């Protein structure tokens with residue numbers, strides 16, 4: 001189930017107020033229908049990592065398909081007043097919004113693709129007024145889900161093939177944070193979520209154990225395990241750390257032996273505190289010696305990719321990881337920082353005028369053009385991405401220039417193959433792409449990560465993947481920067 005169905009309401013007002021005031025401005029100044037191109041991209045991989053996993057496109061598509069101002073939306077806008085008590089929005093403008101239907105072209109990188117800084121994840125071309133209104137909702141959807149899919153991919157990578165469960169709803173950024181995070185974490189590779197609503201809405205697997213309260217509500221820990229096994233004879237995972245973990249494991253083994261006498265098998269135990277390396281190693285020994293090598297050991301407690309990596313290095317015998325807070329809140333970097341920048345503009349029927357946002361720092365100067373990302377492959381590895389502008393004719397072996405250091409250049413050898421990453425999503429407002437289902441997207445993430453050399457995947461100081469601007473695009477950008485700086489200088493004098 002997608003975004004508009006989740007809320008069962010129009011999401012046209014899911015935007016910042018200034019988008020609407022600018023929209024009225026464009027309409028009033030006769031610019032509403034002038035054609036614009038915007039790109040959505042981020043400047044830095046999150047978590048000091050070497051890659052990012054794109055996610056959220058299906059929700060963005062859904063929002064665009066249902067983009068329409070309802071009578072209730074317009075009534076709300078009508079009720080807004082300026083500082084003198086006058087209506088903020090003119091009646092004729094509201095009538096313009098009432099008739100508005102989405103008519104843009106959108107190209108985007110499919111979900112579950114490995115992406116890098118400066119690459120447009122999404123490009124939108126169409127009437128200025130529409131492109132402007134859509135800045136905020138597109139950013140809120142793609143920034144968050146891309147961030148969480150990336151975090152989950154890192155956690156799953158650290159788990160080296162073990163099962164990873166998402167347990168984060170209670171600590172997530174509110175109900176939609178929990179739902180969107182569950183979706184994105186699944187794209188990143190987790191096996192299941194504890195969030196039943198996410199399971200129902202997205203058709204993804206759900207899993208769970210039991211809480212300390214279950215054990216505490218019985219007089220004896222062993223009685224609690226026995227009772228749970230009575231109710232779920234084939235699906236019991238006992239939480240063993242309520243009082244004393246090693247004692248808890250002994251009691252779990254006692255109950256598991258009784259279960260076996262009745263033809264039932266204990267599924268697992270969960271550790272949720274203490275030294276998880278020591279306790280899992282001891283627990284594994286105890287379970288194996290008692291004849292339960294198949295009983296799984298699940299661990300939870302403020303885990304993330306770094307702790308999983310450390311526990312693995314310590315020889316922890318954990319085979320299933322329950323990850324909550326640190327994954328769904330992207331604890332160590334709570335926002336991706338994606339931006340949405342105007343890159344080209346034209347009067348109807350006229351020539352494109354390329355646009356950029358100046359900054360003192362070259363890294364923050366946006367790139368003009370109508371951009372596409374060409375990815376180069378050498379065998380089964382990706383070796384570099386070249387951002388180019390579609391109206392500039394380029395050849396397959398073109399040279400690219402480092403976006404922040406023009407002295408660094410790279411071209412690709414003849415034996416490289418290539419693929420353009422942005423694919424058509426909408427043409428004049430009609431959807432021309434249908435999103436794969438979530439298991440397909442999850443598979444894509446796994447396959448995409450396998451194309452990335454392991455040096456880009458390490459957590460500490462990863463190798464920097466090469467992304468550059470195609471030579472002619474670089475030149476176009478530099479000329480525009482020089483021109484704009486000259487203009488600014490002349491205005492000062």
Ligand SMILES: Nc1ncnc2c1ncn2[C@@H]1O[C@H](COP(=O)(O)OP(=O)(O)OP(=O)(O)O)[C@@H](O)[C@H]1O
Pocket residue numbers: 272273274275276277278300301302303307310311314
């Ligand atoms: N062997 C280990 N190496 C590194 N970190 C560990 C190890 N074992 C546990 N941790 C982590 O240490 C942190 C503290 O765990 P600990 O159980 O001591 O405190 P706690 O969470 O406050 O316990 P409790 O839930 O009983 O209050 C947790 O993030 C846990 O994942």
Ligand SMILES: O=P(O)(O)OC[C@H]1O[C@H](OP(=O)(O)OP(=O)(O)O)[C@H](O)[C@@H]1O
Pocket residue numbers: 167168170171272300301302303322323324325326
């Ligand atoms: O630690 P997280 O990665 O967020 O995983 C989810 C946590 O939620 C539950 O306990 P909760 O934190 O509610 O209580 P507890 O710490 O007292 O067990 C569970 O036992 C996990 O520890």
Ligand SMILES: O=C(O)c1cccnc1
Pocket residue numbers: 167168194207208209210211270300322324
């Ligand atoms: O099922 C579990 O064990 C679970 C679910 C949510 C949070 N912590 C644990």
